[in-house]
Amino acid sequence: MKHLLSVADLDAAAATGLLDTASRLKDTLLGREVRKLPTLRGRTVVTLFYEDSTRTRVSFEIAGKWMSADTINVSAKGSSVSKGESLRDTSLTISAMGADCVVMRHPASGAAHRVAGWQDKDAATTGTHTSVVNAGDGTHEHPTQALLDAATLRDSLGSIAGRRIGIVGDVLHSRVARSNVLLLSLLGAEVVLIAPPTLLPTGVGEWPCRVSHSLDAELPALDAVMMLRVQAERMHGGFFPSAREYAIAYGLNENRLGLLPEGAPVLHPGPMVRGMEIAPAVADSSNAKVLAQVRNGVHVRMAVLYHLLAGAPE
Amino acid sequence: MKLLIRNAKPYGEEAVDLLVSDGVVVEIGSGLTAQDAEVLDAGGHVLLPGLVDLHVHLREPGGEESETIETGSHAAALGGFTAVFAMPNTDPVADTAVVVEYVRRRGEEVGLVDVHPVGAVTTGLQGEKLAELGTMAASAAQVRMFSDDGRCVNDPMVMRRALEYASALDVVVAQHAEDRRLTGGAQAHEGAVAARLGLAGWPATAEETVIARDCALAREAAAGPNGHLRAGASMLHVCHVSSLHSIAVLRQAKAQGVRVSAEVTPHHLLLTDGRLTGYDPVNKVNPPLRTGADTQAMREALAEGVIDVVATDHAPHASQYKDTEWAAARPGMLGLQTALSVVIHTMVEPGLLDWHGVARVMSERPAEIGRLADQGRPIAVGEPATFCLVDPDAQWTVRGAALASRAANTPYEGMRLPGAVVATVLRGRITARDGKVVA
Numbered sequence: 001m002k003h004l005l006s007v008a009d010l011d012a013a014a015a016t017g018l019l020d021t022a023s024r025l026k027d028t029l030l031g032r033e034v035r036k037l038p039t040l041r042g043r044t045v046v047t048l049f050y051e052d053s054t055r056t057r058v059s060f061e062i063a064g065k066w067m068s069a070d071t072i073n074v075s076a077k078g079s080s081v082s083k084g085e086s087l088r089d090t091s092l093t094i095s096a097m098g099a100d101c102v103v104m105r106h107p108a109s110g111a112a113h114r115v116a117g118w119q120d121k122d123a124a125t126t127g128t129h130t131s132v133v134n135a136g137d138g139t140h141e142h143p144t145q146a147l148l149d150a151a152t153l154r155d156s157l158g159s160i161a162g163r164r165i166g167i168v169g170d171v172l173h174s175r176v177a178r179s180n181v182l183l184l185s186l187l188g189a190e191v192v193l194i195a196p197p198t199l200l201p202t203g204v205g206e207w208p209c210r211v212s213h214s215l216d217a218e219l220p221a222l223d224a225v226m227m228l229r230v231q232a233e234r235m236h237g238g239f240f241p242s243a244r245e246y247a248i249a250y251g252l253n254e255n256r257l258g259l260l261p262e263g264a265p266v267l268h269p270g271p272m273v274r275g276m277e278i279a280p281a282v283a284d285s286s287n288a289k290v291l292a293q294v295r296n297g298v299h300v301r302m303a304v305l306y307h308l309l310a311g312a313p314e
Numbered sequence: 315m316k317l318l319i320r321n322a323k324p325y326g327e328e329a330v331d332l333l334v335s336d337g338v339v340v341e342i343g344s345g346l347t348a349q350d351a352e353v354l355d356a357g358g359h360v361l362l363p364g365l366v367d368l369h370v371h372l373r374e375p376g377g378e379e380s381e382t383i384e385t386g387s388h389a390a391a392l393g394g395f396t397a398v399f400a401m402p403n404t405d406p407v408a409d410t411a412v413v414v415e416y417v418r419r420r421g422e423e424v425g426l427v428d429v430h431p432v433g434a435v436t437t438g439l440q441g442e443k444l445a446e447l448g449t450m451a452a453s454a455a456q457v458r459m460f461s462d463d464g465r466c467v468n469d470p471m472v473m474r475r476a477l478e479y480a481s482a483l484d485v486v487v488a489q490h491a492e493d494r495r496l497t498g499g500a501q502a503h504e505g506a507v508a509a510r511l512g513l514a515g516w517p518a519t520a521e522e523t524v525i526a527r528d529c530a531l532a533r534e535a536a537a538g539p540n541g542h543l544r545a546g547a548s549m550l551h552v553c554h555v556s557s558l559h560s561i562a563v564l565r566q567a568k569a570q571g572v573r574v575s576a577e578v579t580p581h582h583l584l585l586t587d588g589r590l591t592g593y594d595p596v597n598k599v600n601p602p603l604r605t606g607a608d609t610q611a612m613r614e615a616l617a618e619g620v621i622d623v624v625a626t627d628h629a630p631h632a633s634q635y636k637d638t639e640w641a642a643a644r645p646g647m648l649g650l651q652t653a654l655s656v657v658i659h660t661m662v663e664p665g666l667l668d669w670h671g672v673a674r675v676m677s678e679r680p681a682e683i684g685r686l687a688d689q690g691r692p693i694a695v696g697e698p699a700t701f702c703l704v705d706p707d708a709q710w711t712v713r714g715a716a717l718a719s720r721a722a723n724t725p726y727e728g729m730r731l732p733g734a735v736v737a738t739v740l741r742g743r744i745t746a747r748d749g750k751v752v753a
Binding site for chain 1: 501504505506507508510511512513514515517592593594636637638639640641642709
């Protein structure tokens with residue numbers, strides 16, 4: 001694995017390999033007083049974030065530190081980006097300083113693909129390879145989020161193949177949804193997208209999933225449900241009439257939790273908008289796996305860095 | 315000054331010799347001789363009237379890092395063009411007589427191709443207030459086409475006034491049909507590819523609805539006091555039609571007698587949104603590359619005449635505007651030196667157009683729409699010696715760096731295309747020959 005830009009770059013074996021590595025790393029660290037592995041000592045990981053993010057950036061930073069990599073955080077606001085430097089120049093400058101891996105988040109879809117292309121071109125002349133990890137590009141993908149979701153579902157359900165998993169909410173603008181549809185279907189799950197037509201992209205018909213507009217109709221047959229955040233700007237963008245109507249039709253409240261099979265996991269990539277897509281009682285219920293997702297996030301990112309930088313077998 | 319063109323096949327038909335004197339064809343026959351004439355051996359290649367492009371961006375004034383009138387004229391001559399219409403989205407905008415006269419004069423100084431400035435429809439391309447169309451039309455630049463290209467004249471009342479006002483001037487209003495209320499933030503054709511790549515969609519309806527609206531407005535404007543509008547003259551020209559749904563609208567409007575004409579770009583004849591995988595902004599263009607069904611519909615509509623002409627929308631961008639993430643990149647691609655090859659590939663090779671058809675869509679009809687009296691003329695005695703000589707059997711590989719434009723943003727990089735322009739002749743003067751500009 002050279003870069004991790006899209007779930008589409010993975011086959012089932014590679015995805016399962018990453019999840020297995022994450023699981024092993026989790027077991028290895030369990031109960032340890034000093035949570036530090038020497039695996040990536042001497043390696044440098046730079047997080048390059050052009051968008052505000054706390055959980056993803058911190059998660060990658062901790063993942064790197066627990067593997068003894070040197071991690072450096074660059075945020076677009078505090079760098080020369082604000083002076084108008086191009087993404088190309090910024091990314092090549094960082095790799096020229098010796099970064100082994102650039103973890104990047106950017107508001108433009110495909111930004112990580114572009115950076116990987118420039119890095120590969122540069123590597124052809126310098127011979128120094130820099131891996132790129134897509135930590136969220138616009139409304140395209142967020143592969144490590146999908147991996148941590150899959151890890152959480154494996155923990156809860158035992159397996160993913162053959163399970164029916166609902167993804168509810170703003171699919172149109174969600175990189176989490178795109179990566180999850182690809183990964184869960186790759187791992188053999190049946191995916192159902194549940195959203196109003198205005199929050200589904202034209203062309204969704206070609207995705208490896210089914211589409212529904214009725215949460216109530218789908219819930220009883222789901223093995224797990226993943227709620228997507230509804231961003232404030234969508235509420236004012238005319239995608240649906242009101243936050244109230246959205247919550248009534250697509251919010252996961254206590255009554256709806258009762259429609260799910262007993263103990264079915266409820267996932268949310270966070271940050272949650274309580275009272276909108278998820279009722280507080282549901283968010284705090286034993287079904288909710290939000291913090292388990294966050295815990296798994298660190299292990300999954302350790303696995304990704306390990307596979308990229310230590311050349312673990314694919 | 316005399317020019318003897320030997321062994322040329324007008325429209326691919328029987329080979330003849332043509333004798334040109336003072337820019338005019340004076341004799342056509344076989345075995346012609348002339349003592350004092352420059353000789354152009356046409357080698358049995360196809361002779362067409364010089365190509366006319368209703369839609370180019372030459373970037374001057376203001377965008378000289380991407381193209382100048384000089385470099386754009388070189389590209390035009392090498393591409394077989396003898397007249398181009400330069401869009402007004404320059405800096406300053408070509409919305410006054412001063413700017414359009416500058417563009418026209420620079421074109422004349424370079425002297426390789428007739429550069430006809432297109433005037434802005436509205437001041438500053440803002441879509442609010444009509445620019446001084448009459449003054450620009452009457453100026454030394456003789457503006458005959460007006461457009462806010464790059465932007466749509468979105469306000470229906472402004473478009474109505476523009477069409478009505480233009481009808482008295484015998485000029486054409488060229489619309490960039492894009493309802494911006496439907497394309498906010500759009501980055502790619504709305505469809506399966508954009509959905510997968512997470513790019514905000516540019517729905518085909520944004521084009522179709524504006525064309526339908528404008529055709530209705532043109533119909534009503536023509537019914538008004540339009541005493542100067544010549545029979546057959548187009549009053550509304552639709553730039554770069556890209557969607558198959560727009561074809562049905564145009565067909566219906568033409569059947570109703572609406573004075574509308576339409577163009578398609580070479581890239582919308584050939585390229586699809588499948589190229590967007592990988593996010594290379596060389597494929598970013600507005601309107602966006604659409605689907606295979608759309609390119610097929612464009613080809614058929616061009617053959618049928620529902621779409622009148624091919625226009626390149628030649629849009630050079632310096633590398634700093636393209637070597638970026640997709641969303642930050644400027645839309646547009648080079649077109650002048652690849653247009654004829656793409657038309658041969660997409661229209662002539664599949665049998666959709668013969669050489670008369672190529673002459674019609676790339677020379678005769680564009681000249682009519684642009685009100686050019688001495689371009690797009692028949693190859694005949696007494697007509698201007700303005701030609702494009704093409705070797706249809708040649709093959710070449712496109713290299714952006716080798717093109718004459720200052721920028722290199724061609725989507726055809728590395729592609730092998732048929733047909734090479736052997737020579738371009740403007741009123742008896744050779745402007746390009748064997749891939750080199752004749753200064």
